[in-house]
Amino acid sequence: MSLLVDIAILVIVAIIFAYTLRHYRFYWDRAFAKQEDGSESFAGAYLPSVSIVCPMKNEERVASRLLDCLVRMDYPKDNGRYEVIAIDDNSTDSTSEIVDRYATQYTFIKAVHRSNSKILSKPAALNAGLTFAHKEIVLFFDADYMPPRDCVKRLVAPFADPLVAGVMGRVVPVNAPDTILTRILDLERTGGYQVDQQARHRLGLIPQFGGTVGGFRRTFLASQNGFDAYHLAEDTDMTYKAYLSGRKICYVNTAECYEEVVSQPRPRGVQVRRWGIGHNLCMFDHAFKTIGSRFLPFWRKFDGTMLLGVYFMPFIQMAGWILGIYSYLFQPPFYRDLLIALFLTLSYNVVGNLALFTEVGASCCMDRRNRSIWLLPLMLPITLYYVLIGTRAFIDSLILHLTVRKRERRKAEEAHEKHPGGETK
Amino acid sequence: MRAYVVIQVEAKRISLERGSWNLKLERVHLILGTVITVVVFLLLIASVQQYWIYQANLVSDILRFAKVPHSLFLLGPSRGTEFLNAVPPVFVITKMVLPRNVIFALIGITLVTILVVAGLPRLSPPVKIVIGFILTPAIVNLIYEILHPGQPWPLDVDWLTSGIVIMPLILIVFNAAIFPVQGPLVVKVTGLAGCLLFSFVWSTLRLSLALSSLFYWGTFTFMFLEYLPCAFVDFIYMLFFYSMVMHRLAISQQRAE
Numbered sequence: 001m002s003l004l005v006d007i008a009i010l011v012i013v014a015i016i017f018a019y020t021l022r023h024y025r026f027y028w029d030r031a032f033a034k035q036e037d038g039s040e041s042f043a044g045a046y047l048p049s050v051s052i053v054c055p056m057k058n059e060e061r062v063a064s065r066l067l068d069c070l071v072r073m074d075y076p077k078d079n080g081r082y083e084v085i086a087i088d089d090n091s092t093d094s095t096s097e098i099v100d101r102y103a104t105q106y107t108f109i110k111a112v113h114r115s116n117s118k119i120l121s122k123p124a125a126l127n128a129g130l131t132f133a134h135k136e137i138v139l140f141f142d143a144d145y146m147p148p149r150d151c152v153k154r155l156v157a158p159f160a161d162p163l164v165a166g167v168m169g170r171v172v173p174v175n176a177p178d179t180i181l182t183r184i185l186d187l188e189r190t191g192g193y194q195v196d197q198q199a200r201h202r203l204g205l206i207p208q209f210g211g212t213v214g215g216f217r218r219t220f221l222a223s224q225n226g227f228d229a230y231h232l233a234e235d236t237d238m239t240y241k242a243y244l245s246g247r248k249i250c251y252v253n254t255a256e257c258y259e260e261v262v263s264q265p266r267p268r269g270v271q272v273r274r275w276g277i278g279h280n281l282c283m284f285d286h287a288f289k290t291i292g293s294r295f296l297p298f299w300r301k302f303d304g305t306m307l308l309g310v311y312f313m314p315f316i317q318m319a320g321w322i323l324g325i326y327s328y329l330f331q332p333p334f335y336r337d338l339l340i341a342l343f344l345t346l347s348y349n350v351v352g353n354l355a356l357f358t359e360v361g362a363s364c365c366m367d368r369r370n371r372s373i374w375l376l377p378l379m380l381p382i383t384l385y386y387v388l389i390g391t392r393a394f395i396d397s398l399i400l401h402l403t404v405r406k407r408e409r410r411k412a413e414e415a416h417e418k419h420p421g422g423e424t425k
Numbered sequence: 426m427r428a429y430v431v432i433q434v435e436a437k438r439i440s441l442e443r444g445s446w447n448l449k450l451e452r453v454h455l456i457l458g459t460v461i462t463v464v465v466f467l468l469l470i471a472s473v474q475q476y477w478i479y480q481a482n483l484v485s486d487i488l489r490f491a492k493v494p495h496s497l498f499l500l501g502p503s504r505g506t507e508f509l510n511a512v513p514p515v516f517v518i519t520k521m522v523l524p525r526n527v528i529f530a531l532i533g534i535t536l537v538t539i540l541v542v543a544g545l546p547r548l549s550p551p552v553k554i555v556i557g558f559i560l561t562p563a564i565v566n567l568i569y570e571i572l573h574p575g576q577p578w579p580l581d582v583d584w585l586t587s588g589i590v591i592m593p594l595i596l597i598v599f600n601a602a603i604f605p606v607q608g609p610l611v612v613k614v615t616g617l618a619g620c621l622l623f624s625f626v627w628s629t630l631r632l633s634l635a636l637s638s639l640f641y642w643g644t645f646t647f648m649f650l651e652y653l654p655c656a657f658v659d660f661i662y663m664l665f666f667y668s669m670v671m672h673r674l675a676i677s678q679q680r681a682e
Contacts, residue, residue: 027602028601032447032449265550329565329568330572357668358601364675365606365674365678368679370672376667377661382551384555384558385550385554
């Protein structure tokens with residue numbers, strides 16, 4: 001038993017160490033390697049037709065702000081090259097009227113109303129919007145976002161490359177000064193986009209489509225029959241579908257879009273748990289496909305698999321703590337017998353944890369936000385909070401995968417056997 | 426609110442080109458940092474015995490000040506390694522052994538506290554988690570006290586590793602994350618020296634505190650103080666030093682522009 005525990009601890013430390021090295025690689029590349037202009041240099045020269053889909057559910061507070069931003073967008077609106085599809089998704093407030101008002105006022109805005117829908121999910125709303133989107137490129141913006149005037153121009157530029165299936169822009173919080181949490185989330189976003197996404201893009205790995213401030217080629221979305229309406233992480237799911245079909249996603253660091261982040265820990269916890277469950281379900285769906293893909297080179301497979309495991313890591317970390325406590329209680333002096341493990345554990349606690357903070361520190365430095373660097377230690381309680389939520393999300397997703405989804409798949413297979421070629425969903 | 430948002434948006438738009446900026450790599454500083462890392466690392470390996478003896482003497486002085494009766498073992502290098510793997514250089518026997526009933530009562534009180542804290546609607550989740558993070562080692566160490574009464578094993582390990590293991594890690598972090606960043610060398614070297622000095626002072630104080638608590642309050646308190654602040658506190662002070670130095674470097678970069 002004790003040997004098994006020792007091996008398990010070493011495996012956990014090794015996995016965590018692999019993630020540490022990955023983060024340092026990203027930090028080093030983003031901070032010190034020359035950042036190529038890429039598609040950003042011809043932003044504004046390549047102007048395909050664009051549909052912008054905006055799902056809104058009870059968003060009366062922010063709906064008109066987003067639509068105003070899209071009206072002011074610096075993109076040619078002649079010859080039907082630009083359209084906005086504002087979706088009132090079963091709203092019970094005045095969102096519906098706001099959407100209608102804008103649709104009446106501007107010819108390029110279409111109002112889509114969903115009511116009494118069977119499936120109440122964001123991807124279902126997006127799919128409803130997609131049926132009305134007929135342009136070459138489809139971009140998505142959530143209602144609480146504020147795209148600046150040049151955002152669409154910058155976002156569509158990478159589509160000049162026919163291999164690009166999707167794009168993702170940078171999300172920047174505007175309400176950072178509101179609370180301590182918003183300040184910390186601002187730091188998280190800064191590190192996540194300025195360093196993590198940009199490095200993955202530059203290194204030819206797997207930058208991720210984040211569900212908003214980005215989009216896809218309409219033909220690609222059509223080939224995938226739109227988003228999976230039941231998925232909690234339809235964005236990650238679509239990212240992997242793109243890569244597994246031999247296409248790629250581009251991250252555009254200069255296509256900034258501003259958002260209001262949640263200001264209280266509880267809703268943030270709910271948000272992270274939902275993302276965690278969805279992301280883990282993607283891991284169950286795509287991990288083996290990613291490893292066995294014939295389109296992906298070795299490092300893209302490696303990074304893709306690690307990216308899928310991001311929300312599995314809190315569970316690993318929690319497992320490490322529990323095993324550590326077990327060893328401490330039942331097999332002292334465990335640490336003395338395993339000084340290498342002790343060194344690795346300490347290294348993880350110090351160097352490993354610092355990898356993430358290094359990314360944030362470097363990104364603050366690049367963004368010239370000198371005072372924000374002082375807030376780094378405040379990220380620690382939130383990191384502990386995420387470990388707890390992430391562990392719960394992993395257990396939830398595992399149960400969901402083994403029970404509900406298994407049952408659904410079996411039903412679908414039975415239906416397919418009865419009616420081959422028919423609708424199985 | 427709206428006006429504020431517009432101002433924020435406009436302010437951020439002005440510096441949009443930051444999207445393709447990067448930090449200038451200070452190759453010379455990186456090489457210097459690597460040399461410093463290697464030299465300090467070799468010095469540490471060469472003087473590990475002297476380090477422990479010096480630290481044990483310091484701890485002994487502090488214990489004498491705190492009126493803690495103790496034995497100080499300072500053996501020569503020939504037997505040093507063998508000795509250090511067996512018992513710590515300063516040996517203290519506790520004068521307080523908690524009765525089992527008290528331990529069970531303490532476990533009960535801690536569990537009730539955790540449940541009360543978890544149920545308090547006004548406390549935000551991260552605060553609850555930090556409280557839980559402090560109370561969990563308390564329960565773990567109370568259980569340890571039942572399972573292994575009077576055996577403070579981790580002291581050996583802490584004495585072996587305190588200061589010594591963390592120092593190479595500090596060197597690695599500074600070399601990888603601070604030295605390559607553009608900025609005055611003096612800030613980087615001062616930051617590194619400050620962090621190393623702090624780690625030495627902190628590990629000495631921690632050992633003294635742990636040994637005093639072992640004598641006065643028994644194994645449980647000692648284990649609690651040892652277990653909780655070990656690597657966790659090492660990480661926190663490194664993070665503080667990192668953010669402090671990065672802040673200075675960022676300011677100097679901006680001034681240079």
